[in-house]
Amino acid sequence: MAGVPVDMIAIDPEGPGGPEVLVPVQRPVPVPKDGEVLVKVAAAGVNRPDVLQRLGLYPMPPGAPSIPGLEIAGEIVALGSGTGRLQIGQQVCALVAGGGYAQYCTVPEGQCLPVPEGLTLIEAASLPETxxxxxxxxxxxxxxxxxxxxxxxxxxxxxxxxxxxxxxxxxxxxxxxxxxxxxxxxxxxxxxxxxxxxxxxxxxxxxxxxxxxxxxxxxxxxxxxxxxxxxxxxxxxxxxxxxxxxxxxxxxxxxxxxxxxxxxxxxxSMLRPRSIEYKSLLADSLAADVWPLFAGGGLKAVVDRVFPLEAAADAHRYLESGEHVGKVVLEIAHGQADAA
Ligand SMILES: NC(=O)c1ccc[n+]([C@@H]2O[C@H](COP(=O)([O-])OP(=O)(O)OC[C@H]3O[C@@H](n4cnc5c(N)ncnc54)[C@H](OP(=O)(O)O)[C@@H]3O)[C@@H](O)[C@H]2O)c1
CATH class of the missing domain: 3.40.50.720 (NAD(P)-binding Rossmann-like Domain)
Structure with missing residues (x-):
């Protein structure tokens, strides 16, 4: 994958526990499978199910990455076979079955949505899961x-x-x-x-x-x-x-x-274990009926606080404190792994 590093920084806890298990580690950059794209992640939303996963209380769907994170926004940097709708260089936000707390993340092409007009990547990352x-x-x-x-x-x-x-x-x-x-x-x-x-x-x-x-x-x-x-x-x-x-x-x-x-x-219902086909249909329906409302101000992102990826533990502590109104988001820098 031209221009894509071999390794990346990710949060990938060794086992369940408190927020302190969320430490940055080095992991291989995932390779997009058939029908998937690789996103260079700029931001990832933090959701309550991430806390349950960290505590070992979330039934993980088979094949889901151990890296937490259910939603991302960033730029497409590689395409797997069988893709065709999206292109390298496009900015997207996406629902993922895991893997969002990382510099790179693979996602089925159908689960990507455009970044709504007028929104930053941080704001866009706060949208898909909810x-x-x-x-x-x-x-x-x-x-x-x-x-x-x-x-x-x-x-x-x-x-x-x-x-x-x-x-x-x-x-x-x-x-x-x-x-x-x-x-x-x-x-x-x-x-x-x-x-x-x-x-x-x-x-x-x-x-x-x-x-x-x-x-x-x-x-x-x-x-x-x-x-x-x-x-x-x-x-x-x-x-x-x-x-x-x-x-x-x-x-x-x-x-x-x-x-x-x-x-x-x-x-x-429970969203995470649903099929890629189901989630892709939902994405189509959101793109057609909901995403256009962001441009006119009928919808907006409600981001309460942004933490760097390395401070994912603090982001979880903050979410668990219950003080937030709206979303908590991780911002993901790229200096370290790109230089590696
Ligand atoms: N089924 C699915 O597909 C799906 C998908 C995403 C999320 N979820 C679930 O939806 C919930 C919200 O997720 P989120 O990420 O938006 O979480 P969040 O921002 O952390 O919010 C959790 C909310 O739960 C309320 N709450 C907690 N304990 C409560 C209690 N005992 N009685 C009444 N309210 C209580 C809190 O309200 P107060 O602080 O005002 O008490 C808080 O607003 C989570 O339980 C999550 O697992 C389900």
């Missing part, structure tokens, strides 16, 4: 439609801010829950229609008051556990409950009477 997740769950699984109301937990999380912006862009009313008054204010400033401080208020009563007792059309849930029963109380007629995580527990109590009376649908 946009693929929220787009598919809010609209494809949850059947969210203009004029409907969605209850979104974790309003200031990476997922939450994306959900707020997508609801606003596509005509849904959003009600979010957050863990403090400050986070509620931040969510409202980003465009949430209502924000509930779940530590100070009962979100079930608040949702009933906001919706005049009708309930919401859908819940995007990352909490699980005892929230399941409470979410079901918040859902109105023909409501949809979409699970994307279970931070308070994998099991919960379900009132089947409510499911039957209200005609509820309960569903959920």
């Amino acid at each position: 946009y693929f997740t929220v787009w598919s769950n809010l609209f494809e699984r949850g059947y969210g439609a203009p004029g409907e109301t969605a209850l979104i937990h974790g309003g200031t999380s990476g997922i939450g801010v994306t959900a707020i912006l997508l609801c606003k862009a596509f005509g849904l009313t959003s009600i979010v829950t957050c863990g403090s008054a400050e986070k509620c204010a931040a969510a409202l400033a980003l465009g949430a229609d209502h924000a509930i401080d779940y530590k100070a208020q009962d979100f079930v009563a608040e949702v009933a008051a906001i919706t005049g007792g009708r309930g919401v059309n859908l819940v995007l849930d990352m909490v699980g556990g005892d929230y399941l029963a409470r979410n079901v109380k918040c859902l109105g007629e023909s409501g949809r409950h979409v699970s994307i995580a279970f931070q308070r527990g994998q099991t919960g109590e379900l009132d089947l009477g409510a499911v039957m009376r209200k005609g509820l649908i309960l569903t959920g």
Whole structure:
């Protein structure tokens, strides 16, 4: 691969542990396989699933790289066989099944998206994981439609801010829950229609008051556990409950009477183990219907803090502190490995 070094700097922990396992090491630059491109990574997003992976609590899909990182932005520097849509020198952002915390990363061509107009590579790197997740769950699984109301937990999380912006862009009313008054204010400033401080208020009563007792059309849930029963109380007629995580527990109590009376649908999904074909279709749909909205200001990247790759441990500590609003991103320099 002309102009591409043999080795690179990456974060590739030897085993599970605290943030301190995230130290820079030298690794071979990956070679793109059939249908893949090689990206010289400028920035990589940090997501909660990276923390779970670091702790050894994430079921890794077979064949996924041990290097963490689910989203990147950078420049294409090599093409594998069977590619043809993209060219060397193009800037892209991409959803990856792992390998993002590194100077170079391979990615199936179909999972690349253009860098949205007006966005930096750091901002672009903050998008794929949450946009693929929220787009598919809010609209494809949850059947969210203009004029409907969605209850979104974790309003200031990476997922939450994306959900707020997508609801606003596509005509849904959003009600979010957050863990403090400050986070509620931040969510409202980003465009949430209502924000509930779940530590100070009962979100079930608040949702009933906001919706005049009708309930919401859908819940995007990352909490699980005892929230399941409470979410079901918040859902109105023909409501949809979409699970994307279970931070308070994998099991919960379900009132089947409510499911039957209200005609509820309960569903959920996990993005990472899905096929390249599925993710490529999602990328096409995002490119057609969502990416153009960045140019007009209808959508924006919400980057809270940027850390150098070498400080990935600090980035994880910061994410785990829960202080962030939106995304944490790693910026990746190239002096060292290129000189090697
Ligand atoms: N299924 C999928 O395909 C998929 C894809 C991506 C992410 N996810 C999941 O989605 C979640 C959000 O990811 P992220 O990267 O956006 O994470 P993040 O920015 O770290 O946010 C986590 C959020 O969870 C909230 N939270 C934590 N514990 C809570 C509790 N006990 N009760 C209520 N809220 C709680 C926090 O809200 P407060 O600080 O306000 O309490 C915070 O906003 C993660 O659980 C992640 O694993 C799933």
